[in-house]
Amino acid sequence: MVNSEERLARNRSESVMRDAPAGGHAASGASSDAMARRMRKRGESARWSWLVPTIYIVFLMLPIYWLVNMSFKTNHEIVTSLTLFPRQPTLQNYVTIFTDRSWYSGYVNSIIYVVENMVISVACALPAAYAFSRYRFLGDKHVFFWLLTNRMAPPAVFALPFFQLYSAFGMIDTHIAVALAHCLFNVPLAVWILEGFMSGIPKEIDETAYIDGYSFPRFFIRIFIPLIASGIGVAAFFCFMFSWVELLLARTLTTVNAKPIAAVMTRTVSAAGIDWGLLAAAGVLTLIPGAIVIYFVRNYIARGFALGRV
């Protein structure tokens, strides 16, 4: 009798949370009260669950917002007051960048050596990754791991030898010098990513192609490349990202003709002080290419971070 009543009360407490304590039996009342309290608590925590992500996103977006905000302000507004929105919005900063050759050539230089680097890295990494994924040879695993360890060295370590080497060959201040220097880091990364994607393709596809009569180059271009297209995209993206944000090597190896945008940005300090607005506008424009590139590989990016291994 008690049992059935308690069960009844519990059932009721599930449907009508707050009415439960009104149940006749004392024990059943207490238990359903506790349950109701628990339910209420869970409801409260659900009500506040948006809070943490929101705080996180605000913290994440704040610097970016501030950068964009600043880029539309005048220097006077930036240094004299703290405003959430530009009081006198101006495009002057952007106009300066797009019209002053010393500014926009920074972007052009950066894009040139980044693209060169992407092409060289992926072109070198494709055959290497294929070899690592398809053939067993003496020391293959060691070489493969050693490739990755290249990435563990800070770029600054290589600045001096690179500078010395490129000076000797008269390559200082050329785009290709920076592109090649970045290959030291990007080729191993691209090899690792592509190897992961390639190992996901069964070897039997290669063999079927050979049996059908494909020669190796033809198979590689007609059959294999389309299969790992997303891998190539991801590898290229990672090369782009590294090369685009890398400052130290790029700055050391260039002077005038191949000066990257990040180096140009340091010039805003003049006798009249820092040109804040201009610097902010340059910063915004630096973010844009990355955002565009990441859009294209957004579906595969997670696999890229796993170095192609899933």
Place this chain on the structure above:
Amino acid sequence: MLELERVTKIVGSQTHIHETDLAFETGTLNVLLGPTLSGKTSLMRLMAGLDRPTSGTVRFDGKDVTGLPVQKRSVAMVYQQFINYPAMTVYENIASPLRLAGADKATLDREVREAAELMRLTPFLDRTPLTLSGGQQQRTALARALIKKASLVLLDEPLVNLDYKLREELRAELPRIFSESGAIFVYATTEPSEALLLGGNTATLSEGRVTQYGPTVDVFRRPRDLLTARTFADPPLNTIDVVKRGDRFRIDEAVDLPVPERLRSAADGSYTVAFQPNHLALAPQTPEAVGLKAKVSVTEITGSETYVHLDFADVRWVMLAPGIHVLEIGETVEVYVDPRHTMLFASDGEAVRPGERLAA
């Protein structure tokens, strides 16, 4: 004609294929039968030219093709996994061997549509392989192998990953489809019943060795040794060690069997008697059948048949009994075997057939 002459394949410290001689006639169907890791695929890869044998020669129509790259051979191969070119349409997949051979457009189109029709792929020609079902994917691979009109067609367990019904269908169709081309047809399988259904010739493989090659039924009925007999039996072959004394096979002190007529002339000594699961029955099938007491350990009922696993002394037997039989586990039952349906193997595994040896 495809000939393997003293071919071996050694990878690292492992011998995948021990010295093998095989010859497949043009226009024949050959089954490679053996359990997993018995070397079926390794052997096929050597035949195809995907791998180079460590030693020995591969001849095709009398010509040495040992080092010839696979592109230059007239070979088609279908794998157990469904292997197609995912980035191409089914049409392009099927067309690819002919396209590479430089066929003109009209011929190519006709051939592709013909092969697609045969494999019932016509409605899917514009789709890509990965959007098809497993059976359709495998049929695409088969159509591609078919269209090439190669003189050597290798099928490596092509039907394993298909569902039951499709398997039955394709198994019946495949030999017919390919026999029209006059190619040498090699089919690898782990299932003895599949080998028997396909017919032709069978080479049984065990641990990288070809144990016997001959007409399928012949290999099944007269295995050369115990290893072959075991490979070619599913459910597993029942065996029992016996000592022959005169006209009796003594199993132990209490139990013995009469020696059938044809084996009387064999010398006395230790032997292994073997018989197929369907030759074991719950009731005597013939007047000559001998009853043996065994303990039931597992029964599996498939509907039309019952597999009864029995413990006889310290060996495990399987009885394939028609109909449904409900037996208690642990129950002791009398099972009957006709000694005339037994095979006899010497202690080294050689089959003993005194009569035939005389005839030969």
